[in-house]
Amino acid sequence: MKDLNHVLNEMKIMNFKKIEDDKYTNECLMEFKDIEVLNHLIKYYGKEHMERIQKSMTQTFLYTTIRVNTMNTNKEQLLIDLSNHFKTNEKSIENQEIFTNFKSFNDILKSIENTNSSGSNNNDNNNNNEIKDQISKDTIFIKTIGPLTPKPIYPQIIVDLICGEAVLRGSNIFSIGVLGSNRYIKKGSMVSVFVTIETRVSKGEIFEDCFKEKCAFIGNGISLLDRDDYHQTRVGIAIEMTERLYVCPPLNSVLEDKMFLQHLPSIYTVYQLEPKLGDKIIDMCAAPGGKTTLIASLIQQLESNSNNNNNSNKIKTEIFALDKNKGKVKKIIDLCKRLSLDSYVTCLAKDSSKLTKENQQDPLDKIRFQINSFDKVLLDGPCSGLGSRPRLIESSNLVDLTNSSEFQKKLIDQAVSLLKPGGILVYSTCSINPEENELNVAYLLNNYPEMKLIPQIPHISQPGLSGCGLTNEQCNLVSRFDPSDSNIGTIGFFVAKFTKIKN
Numbered sequence: 001m002k003d004l005n006h007v008l009n010e011m012k013i014m015n016f017k018k019i020e021d022d023k024y025t026n027e028c029l030m031e032f033k034d035i036e037v038l039n040h041l042i043k044y045y046g047k048e049h050m051e052r053i054q055k056s057m058t059q060t061f062l063y064t065t066i067r068v069n070t071m072n073t074n075k076e077q078l079l080i081d082l083s084n085h086f087k088t089n090e091k092s093i094e095n096q097e098i099f100t101n102f103k104s105f106n107d108i109l110k111s112i113e114n115t116n117s118s119g120s121n122n123n124d125n126n127n128n129n130e131i132k133d134q135i136s137k138d139t140i141f142i143k144t145i146g147p148l149t150p151k152p153i154y155p156q157i158i159v160d161l162i163c164g165e166a167v168l169r170g171s172n173i174f175s176i177g178v179l180g181s182n183r184y185i186k187k188g189s190m191v192s193v194f195v196t197i198e199t200r201v202s203k204g205e206i207f208e209d210c211f212k213e214k215c216a217f218i219g220n221g222i223s224l225l226d227r228d229d230y231h232q233t234r235v236g237i238a239i240e241m242t243e244r245l246y247v248c249p250p251l252n253s254v255l256e257d258k259m260f261l262q263h264l265p266s267i268y269t270v271y272q273l274e275p276k277l278g279d280k281i282i283d284m285c286a287a288p289g290g291k292t293t294l295i296a297s298l299i300q301q302l303e304s305n306s307n308n309n310n311n312s313n314k315i316k317t318e319i320f321a322l323d324k325n326k327g328k329v330k331k332i333i334d335l336c337k338r339l340s341l342d343s344y345v346t347c348l349a350k351d352s353s354k355l356t357k358e359n360q361q362d363p364l365d366k367i368r369f370q371i372n373s374f375d376k377v378l379l380d381g382p383c384s385g386l387g388s389r390p391r392l393i394e395s396s397n398l399v400d401l402t403n404s405s406e407f408q409k410k411l412i413d414q415a416v417s418l419l420k421p422g423g424i425l426v427y428s429t430c431s432i433n434p435e436e437n438e439l440n441v442a443y444l445l446n447n448y449p450e451m452k453l454i455p456q457i458p459h460i461s462q463p464g465l466s467g468c469g470l471t472n473e474q475c476n477l478v479s480r481f482d483p484s485d486s487n488i489g490t491i492g493f494f495v496a497k498f499t500k501i502k503n
């Protein structure tokens with residue numbers, strides 16, 4: 001027999017009127033708090049391309065990418081463990097089904113076959129296959145299902161932006177994210193979840209019928225609490241989502257010692273660094289340690305292959321992971337421990353924009369961070385983050401963007417200085433702002449004639465934007481992961497790979 005709440009709830013549904021201009025989030029364009037930022041980007045991309053980007057930003061990325069931690073498991077075993085996890089812990093059919101939606105790296109390559117691949121040539125094929133095989137062996141891709149079209153027919157809950165974006169990535173709704181709610185919601189009620197777009201909804205706001213301000217629909221769920229209790233407690237799930245716009249697997253804190261969630265462009269960036277046994281490697285801005293731990297994992301695998309080949313001379317490889325922020329360095333250390341990679345990495349709290357400066361105080365640092373001493377330098381520095389998705393509102397302003405690109409130049413100066421002739425420098429950002437990407441590559445090439453761009457293998461994304469200081473040939477050597485490229489459907493990201501010419 002249905003309980004009283006349920007009956008009351010159904011009565012409310014019948015009375016519920018949908019407001020005319022409700023939109024699904026994926027129908028919205030990402031909005032800019034500072035219109036100058038949008039104009040700045042239109043200057044480089046043009047209006048039409050920028051609109052496509054704004055639309056893609058409100059949508060969930062196409063693949064959830066799981067890096068297998070080969071120290072503690074292998075891909076086959078992880079698939080079994082994940083399958084068991086989904087059977088035991090995920091009640092919703094969709095979440096169980098999503099797990100059957102997994103793809104290999106080759107599936108992804110097939111889907112992007114027609115995109116630009118001018119960065120590689122036939123001579124690169126061997127290396128190309130090696131990298132493809134390794135990514136295939138160590139990575140699981142789960143394709144996002146959606147956008148689906150659940151109907152916003154239940155009493156409304158209004159959540160904040162952070163919460164809304166998390167829901168689009170597969171999360172449920174925690175009390176802390178709920179802003180306003182319909183007066184009649186009880187424990188067990190079905191609710192329609194909306195995210196605020198322009199309006200500031202005060203925490204605890206109550207409304208009758210429906211919410212009148214601008215908001216966007218992100219799915220339906222079941223309330224696990226009476227509405228009065230949303231604001232009494234700051235922890236715990238308030239609403240379990242039952243019908244989503246996008247279904248992607250909720251994997252936060254799942255099998256944490258065996259896997260690591262990492263977007264494809266980040267994984268790709270590390271492979272471009274080509275870590276080898278005996279290398280001295282620096283990850284200049286490393287926290288929380290996603291790329292560092294992939295570097296360490298690749299070195300560990302090379303070491304174990306070399307031991308299997310009875311190579312008794314142990315070659316010393318050094319990996320330095322630096323971050324300016326001490327608390328964040330602790331996070332890198334914890335991650336390395338969790339993935340059993342701590343013996344491979346030296347984590348240090350340092351300002352990487354000053355490593356080779358003459359006033360370097362620490363005598364040990366003078367030795368460690370000598371100029372021309374690193375075989376591999378990764379500079380994945382602080383950036384505006386203008387490529388993160390799903391995102392409904394972008395809040396950075398023009399000053400933030402300028403500060404980012406100027407500070408990146410300081411880090412670039414140090415990266416070039418640290419790199420050994422013949423070594424590899426990889427520069428990356430999770431931004432679509434050309435001033436942090438193509439224009440910074442142009443800055444580097446113009447100021448350091450000893451540096452040259454080299455091909456990325458396999459080249460799986462778009463070429464650099466023209467009109468941003470690079471020649472066509474140079475554009476073809478960099479990788480621009482364009483969020484509006486629906487074949488690959490990643491976050492916005494940029495990668496450039498350089499070497500220092502030997503004298």
Ligand SMILES: C[S@@+](CC[C@H](N)C(=O)[O-])C[C@H]1O[C@@H](n2cnc3c(N)ncnc32)[C@H](O)[C@@H]1O
Binds near residue numbers: 291325352
């Ligand atoms: C984009 S995040 C790096 C992400 C990381 N590479 C990963 O894949 O997990 C940029 C990092 O740069 C750090 N950072 C900012 N300024 C720095 C500086 N001067 N020296 C070193 N690290 C810095 C920030 O604390 C932040 O953790």
